[in-house]
Amino acid sequence: GAATRDRLRIAIQKSGRLAEPARKLLAACGLSWRESRDKLFCYGESLPVDLLLVRDDDIPGLIADGVCDLGVVGRNELDEQAGARAQIGLPQAYRELRALGFGQCRLMLAVPEDWEWTGPEQLRGKGLRIATSYPSILVGWLQEQQIDAQVVELSGSVEIAPRLGTAELICDLVSSGATLKANQLKPVETLLESEAVLAGPAGGFDDARAALAQMLLRRMDGVLQVRE
Ligand code: ATP
Ligand code: ZN
Structure with missing residues (x-):
């Protein structure tokens, strides 16, 4: 159950194969950040969109728990954890919103x-x-x-x-x-x-995050189209 928030929080890999391409993609969408001392959290400056830098394995769970709103993660990890959730009778908490064209x-x-x-x-x-x-x-x-x-x-x-x-x-x-x-x-x-994907909650947002996510997706579609 996610609390009402007016900032969007995106989880990306802290270090590893998807870390840099994920940041580059988000920067190309017009986002910029101020990094915290521990570099685990980046506060969005150009838009109210913050980053949480984590292990890729944690990303599906962070979305499922509503700690993060979106995440950049390998489809392999997302599908694996979706399957594991289904096996123990948990509802599908997230879905793939976009394929991102890296991390193949x-x-x-x-x-x-x-x-x-x-x-x-x-x-x-x-x-x-x-x-x-x-x-x-x-x-x-x-x-x-x-x-x-x-x-x-x-x-x-x-x-x-x-x-x-x-x-x-x-x-x-x-x-x-x-x-x-x-x-x-x-x-x-x-x-x-598999490739890196943008994952989001199965249900979507019902507060200010909805418009932010929509804008981000629109910009991302523009960036991905140019890259094709
Ligand atoms: P973390 O510390 O975040 O847990 P990790 O070691 O699990 O890092 P990486 O090796 O950086 O993760 O891989 C991240 C993702 O990159 C994978 O889940 C996969 O989607 C993608 N990937 C692309 N090519 C490969 C590859 N040859 N081997 C492993 N992962 C790959
Ligand atoms: Zn991992």
């Missing part, structure tokens, strides 16, 4: 290089273990494909799981494929085409 990557299934890949059905009935940081997206895909594999949830370094013997295959984000190759793995199936 794929969530892919990868297998040892020496496997001959004929398709997902070859995984059925083998009692295989798949390591991933995206368990809810993976479980959904496995159900669709009617594959009875075990999902091993890891928060990082998923690509070394097969070498460590924690899992036979992995499901991870891939952009160039170099990390997979360095670990003698090859991508075989795409579960999700």
